[in-house]
Amino acid sequence: xxxxxxxxxxxxxxxxxxxxxxxxxxxxxxxxxxxxxxxxxxxxxxxxxxxxxxxxxxxxxxxxxxxxxxxxxxxxxxxxxxxxxxxxxxxxxxxxxxxxxxxxxxxxxxxxxxxxxxxxxxxxxxxxxxxxxxxxxxxxxxxxxxxxxxxxxxxxxxxxx
Amino acid sequence: xxxxxxxxxxxxxxxxxxxxxxxxxxxxxxxxxxxxxxxxxxxxxxxxxxxxxxxxxxxxxxxxxxxxxxxxxxxxxxxxxxxxxxxxxxxxxxxxxxxxxxxxxxxxxxxxxxxxxxxxxxxxxxxxxxxxxxxxxxxxxxxxxxxxxxxxxxxxxxxxxxxxxxxxxxxxxxxxxxxxxxxxxxxxxxxxxxxxxxxxxxxxxxxxxxxxxxxxxxxxxxxxxxxxxxxxxxxxxxxxxxxxxxxxxxxxxxxxxxxxxxxxx
Numbered sequence: 001x002x003x004x005x006x007x008x009x010x011x012x013x014x015x016x017x018x019x020x021x022x023x024x025x026x027x028x029x030x031x032x033x034x035x036x037x038x039x040x041x042x043x044x045x046x047x048x049x050x051x052x053x054x055x056x057x058x059x060x061x062x063x064x065x066x067x068x069x070x071x072x073x074x075x076x077x078x079x080x081x082x083x084x085x086x087x088x089x090x091x092x093x094x095x096x097x098x099x100x101x102x103x104x105x106x107x108x109x110x111x112x113x114x115x116x117x118x119x120x121x122x123x124x125x126x127x128x129x130x131x132x133x134x135x136x137x138x139x140x141x142x143x144x145x146x147x148x149x150x151x152x153x154x155x156x157x158x159x160x161x
Numbered sequence: 162x163x164x165x166x167x168x169x170x171x172x173x174x175x176x177x178x179x180x181x182x183x184x185x186x187x188x189x190x191x192x193x194x195x196x197x198x199x200x201x202x203x204x205x206x207x208x209x210x211x212x213x214x215x216x217x218x219x220x221x222x223x224x225x226x227x228x229x230x231x232x233x234x235x236x237x238x239x240x241x242x243x244x245x246x247x248x249x250x251x252x253x254x255x256x257x258x259x260x261x262x263x264x265x266x267x268x269x270x271x272x273x274x275x276x277x278x279x280x281x282x283x284x285x286x287x288x289x290x291x292x293x294x295x296x297x298x299x300x301x302x303x304x305x306x307x308x309x310x311x312x313x314x315x316x317x318x319x320x321x322x323x324x325x326x327x328x329x330x331x332x333x334x335x336x337x338x339x340x341x342x343x344x345x346x347x348x349x350x351x352x353x354x355x356x357x358x359x360x361x362x363x364x365x366x367x368x369x370x371x372x373x374x375x376x377x378x379x380x381x382x383x384x385x386x387x388x389x390x391x392x393x394x395x396x397x398x399x400x401x402x403x404x405x406x407x408x409x410x411x412x413x414x415x416x417x418x419x420x421x422x423x424x425x426x
Contacts, residue, residue, distance in 0.1 A: 009234045016230070021222035025214070030221040034230065041233050104217040104402075107210050125179065126211045127218055132181060151175035158206045 008048065011055050012041055018128060019059055025123035026067050028112035039066050060128065061138045064120055103161075110160040118153035125150055167193035169200065178207055180318065187318060191412030205408040208333070212398040219395045312344050312361055312368045314419055317411065326351050334410040334418070335401065337362055342410075342423050344368075345397060347376065358397045363423045372400045 012019070019040060024033030040063040049058050111119060124135040125146070136143045169190050176182050177190045194201040307323040311331060315321055320330040332345045343362040350356070358376045361368040374396040410418065 006236055009236060013234050016226065016234075017222050020226075021218045024221040025218045030224050033221060034224075034227050038227065038230050038233070041230055045233065103209075104213045104220075107213040108217040111214060122214070123218075127215050129215075132179070147172050147176060147181075150179075151170075151172040154175050154178070154207050154210065155171050157210045158203055161206070161210060 005045070008045060011049075012044055012059070015056055015059055018056065019063060022060060022063055022123055022128055023067075025111065025127050026064070026120060028108070036063060036067055039070065057130075057134055057138050060124065060130070064138065068116075107157065107161050110157055113160060114153050114156055118149050118156065121146055121149040122153040122157075126154075167196060167200075169193045174200075174204060174207065177204075178211065188412075195412045195414065201408050201411075204411070208409055209402065209405075212402050216395060216398050216402065308348075309368055311346065312363075313422070316415060316419065317344075332358075333401075334415050335405045336407050336410065338404050338406040340406075340425070342418060342425075343371070343404075345401060360397060360400055372396060 016037075020033060020037045023036040023040065024030055027033045027036055040059065043062050043066060044059065047062075049055055111122060114122065120139060121135060124130045124138060125132065130138065132143045132146050135146045139146070167189070173182065173186060173190055177187055182190065190204075194204050307325075307327075308329070311321060311329050315331050317331045317333050320328055322328055328349045330347055332347060334342065334344045337343045341362045341364050343360055345358065345360050347356060347358045355375050357373055359370050359373045361370045363369075
């Protein structure tokens, strides 16, 4: 293990916002995202970070693997459905900022209807702004696969929104 | 994989958004978008979707940190924790700093490229703004010749070096809901100074910066900026989402505006 416990805690603290953002993007909600983020923090503190790993990339990888391994099979993820969207629409007037809020929620909900492999690529590249190479390393897939999944994800999002 | 009649694939469009195409392919996408309004709309929708996703999940990530996570990250009791470390933990990113400090930092960055005198006013961004996203910088007309020249004449997506070594790029051009043309750009002053992203709008014959945000990194690993988005620039994303009217201006449309000195038809 490269980092001591206190160093590791500091590194995690410094990356907590990206971790919570990525977790929310994968799970679709702040609450489920924080559960995933907490599990990731526990896993990082327990297992440490390999000496030759980039911290952020390793953190995303641990988070994604945890999501795949545990959260997904327990089906605790929330997918905001049409009902939620309609409720949000009722509560907003037609002003530009409110419309933006509504659209943001709509696009976020649409993302949760993507295939898992498309969602995780979209989260890494479009939201976390990883390079294709970084995303490929985190997901352990070829760069070409990153590009094709990303293209499909963006196309599907346009169709759904 | 779908291919338009111009030979542009979905993957090329997606890679264009990420600044991952070479020059020739990027121009091919832009020409196709000029010729095909449906493609132009799809491109603009993808730009919007990316920005909305970033802003949506950024706002979720800025909810108060659950106590369970804070407890995990508390330092061990036997180790004294300097006061500044607590501050660094609670303000782990630029956007978490108190707003006046954010803008002070932005001014410091801008001073490097010599923009000149800035005034700031606090102004909400509307209900979609996060609790840290509450400051809009309002500038006097830019007095920096390099920057004015960049905004006047440079096509989006092409990085240029200023005389003082700063690297700059215009990310995108768009029409503001108030009928003005605006451009989002980024400047990397150099290793010693932080990079920043900004939006400037053209009115009264000058470019006026309406929003400035410090960003962690301005240049991607390839040496190029993203074509239509900025790393970690949540304020900028929010501003554009709320104020952009119509499609992103690319290719010949942008070139035409550059030739006509950004005058309204």
